[in-house]
Amino acid sequence: WSSTNFPWTKKLEANNKKVFGNHSFRPNQREVINATMSGYDVFVLMPTGGGKSLTYQLPALVCPGITLVISPLVSLIQDQIMHLLQANIPAAYLSANMEWTEQQEILRELCSDYCKYRLLYVTPEKVAKSDVLLRNLESLNGRGLLARIVIDEAHCVSQWGHDFRPDYKELGILKKKFEKTPVLALTATATASVKEDVVQALGLVDCIVFRQSFNRPNLWYSVIPKTKKCLEDIDKFIKENHFDECGIIYCLSRMDCEKVAEKLQECGHKTAFYHGNMDAAQRSFVQKQWSKDEINIICATVAFGMGINKPDVRFVIHHSLPKSIEGYHQECGRAGRDGQRSSCVLYYSYSDYIRVKHMIIQGQAEQSPWTAGCGRNNMKSSDRILEKNTENLLRMVSYSENDVDCRRLLQLLHFGEKFDAGNCGNTCDNCSKIKTLVERDVTESAKQLVELVKLTGQHFSSSHILEVYRGSLSQFVKRHRHENLSLHGAGKHLAKGEASRILRHLVIEDFLAEDVKKSDFYGSVSSVLKVNESKAHKLCSGGQRIVLRFPSSVKASKQGKSEA
Ligand code: ADP
Ligand code: ZN
Numbered sequence: 001w002s003s004t005n006f007p008w009t010k011k012l013e014a015n016n017k018k019v020f021g022n023h024s025f026r027p028n029q030r031e032v033i034n035a036t037m038s039g040y041d042v043f044v045l046m047p048t049g050g051g052k053s054l055t056y057q058l059p060a061l062v063c064p065g066i067t068l069v070i071s072p073l074v075s076l077i078q079d080q081i082m083h084l085l086q087a088n089i090p091a092a093y094l095s096a097n098m099e100w101t102e103q104q105e106i107l108r109e110l111c112s113d114y115c116k117y118r119l120l121y122v123t124p125e126k127v128a129k130s131d132v133l134l135r136n137l138e139s140l141n142g143r144g145l146l147a148r149i150v151i152d153e154a155h156c157v158s159q160w161g162h163d164f165r166p167d168y169k170e171l172g173i174l175k176k177k178f179e180k181t182p183v184l185a186l187t188a189t190a191t192a193s194v195k196e197d198v199v200q201a202l203g204l205v206d207c208i209v210f211r212q213s214f215n216r217p218n219l220w221y222s223v224i225p226k227t228k229k230c231l232e233d234i235d236k237f238i239k240e241n242h243f244d245e246c247g248i249i250y251c252l253s254r255m256d257c258e259k260v261a262e263k264l265q266e267c268g269h270k271t272a273f274y275h276g277n278m279d280a281a282q283r284s285f286v287q288k289q290w291s292k293d294e295i296n297i298i299c300a301t302v303a304f305g306m307g308i309n310k311p312d313v314r315f316v317i318h319h320s321l322p323k324s325i326e327g328y329h330q331e332c333g334r335a336g337r338d339g340q341r342s343s344c345v346l347y348y349s350y351s352d353y354i355r356v357k358h359m360i361i362q363g364q365a366e367q368s369p370w371t372a373g374c375g376r377n378n379m380k381s382s383d384r385i386l387e388k389n390t391e392n393l394l395r396m397v398s399y400s401e402n403d404v405d406c407r408r409l410l411q412l413l414h415f416g417e418k419f420d421a422g423n424c425g426n427t428c429d430n431c432s433k434i435k436t437l438v439e440r441d442v443t444e445s446a447k448q449l450v451e452l453v454k455l456t457g458q459h460f461s462s463s464h465i466l467e468v469y470r471g472s473l474s475q476f477v478k479r480h481r482h483e484n485l486s487l488h489g490a491g492k493h494l495a496k497g498e499a500s501r502i503l504r505h506l507v508i509e510d511f512l513a514e515d516v517k518k519s520d521f522y523g524s525v526s527s528v529l530k531v532n533e534s535k536a537h538k539l540c541s542g543g544q545r546i547v548l549r550f551p552s553s554v555k556a557s558k559q560g561k562s563e564a
Helices: 009-018 027-038 054-062 074-086 098-111 124-128 133-140 171-177 192-202 230-242 254-266 281-289 323-333 352-369 378-402 407-414 443-455 461-469 477-481 498-509 532-541
Strands: 042-047 066-070 091-094 119-121 146-151 185-187 207-209 219-225 246-250 270-276 297-300 312-318 344-349 437-441 514-520 524-531 547-551
Touching: 027 042, 027 054, 027 207, 042 192, 054 066, 054 119, 054 146, 074 091, 074 119, 091 098, 098 133, 119 124, 119 437, 124 133, 124 352, 133 146, 146 352, 146 547, 171 192, 185 192, 185 246, 185 407, 207 219, 219 407, 230 254, 230 344, 254 281, 254 297, 254 437, 270 281, 281 297, 312 323, 312 407, 323 378, 323 407, 344 378, 344 498, 378 407, 378 498, 443 461, 443 514, 443 524, 443 532, 461 477, 461 498
Parallel strands: 042 185, 042 207, 066 119, 066 146, 091 119, 146 185, 219 344, 246 297, 246 312, 270 297, 312 344
Antiparallel strands: 437 547, 514 524
């Protein structure tokens, strides 16, 4: 796809320079543009700041017809339109909170044969709820004027992701109605299973996937045990490392945001809070103050984030445990967009895990309207979502409790990406800690884990395998009668962190593979462990030993419940 021999190549290059003021293309931009302009459905994973907008704005400029862009937030859309109009590219948007007369005017323009717009932005609820819009799109399509459909922040389609939005789920209708129109789905975050889910929900056909490394070399990661002195620690950390610089502190609840902001204010930082209980005007006021550097630090819930493009955010602190590695990676990604060194610090405690778990269960109960009332199958589907969310959270716990492996390697592994260096050159706490590590032969446990994956039919996730291995008698274990397996509890002498490190090593070294499983019946996906026979055979027949290094000071019992 990187060819410069497409019929449109010259036109692309000229417009990239003249209209957008870019001297060249960034990684994958040309490839994505060529693929979408060739008429294929395309799925793009590109880190924040990678330049996703150009991949549809440039085609919109050089192709006949209108590009429909679905984007989740009105503020994001307004920002984009402002830039487009500045570059003399006619564009408009429709959203539910717009004056009806204004909407009418835009719809009228769409009906005209000489419609001036190159791009039309809409929020997803417009597609889900507005018949008028769909009728207009049908008419455009009938006249051969619907050039392309772009779905920005496409991970919001997936219930397995960290940012599911019910209105996004309805977007599958677009491919059903406009079969021949190419769809371009864009996101800065997606694991293999989220990607599968998005492709399936949107009904993309023979989709071409572009993905880039998710490594952000200028971000420095660390995890610090959270104690009662956490706020003093944060104050000290900022004063020592980032005084008077700009940052975000992510908090779990609205009350936490206000408490943390107040305390830091007392310590002499310019701080404000931001959460869902404030009205839109208050929130946008705080965001503007922060953008203009009138305040340095925002203490916010995860409601603060999407569409922030302040380049000089020097630190992102997590005051409590994020709900998933994906969410964590994306929240950290708001730091250092200018490429300068920035810090990502996570304060971890086991009791926060319990708090977050409660919130997930409660949130599930509150969210059930979109699954409720649809009979038994949907009850099952909400159970599965709860299960998936719990698994996501457990992975975050295991990341936080791991005090040996490179943080970068662990995060990238989560996105199915190998970090070949294996060590990030002291840009994470684990790589830079001087530790006394002792080597231990874990071949027996490794063999048992591989065997257990086989015994359970290669149908289960890593967290379930670990539960069975360590002898859990949870309902889920019993439902599958896994307490009767010969290897149930075979690893109970190991600490949770130790067992999960051995299992992760088996995945890193390709003895096991984390595979995306599709359920035909529910149309859902989840990730399960499979055995890579050719490699596993050597291990299981005794032809290979596995030796891992463990911290010598950490006792088995320290893992798991180290909370102060
Ligand atoms: P994303 O949506 O992937 O986070 P954007 O599309 O907002 O990223 O682009 C991030 C920044 O990079 C913008 O300021 C944009 O103008 C700039 N940019 C995009 N493509 C190029 C390019 N080829 N050359 C130079 N700058 C670019
Ligand atoms: Zn590292």
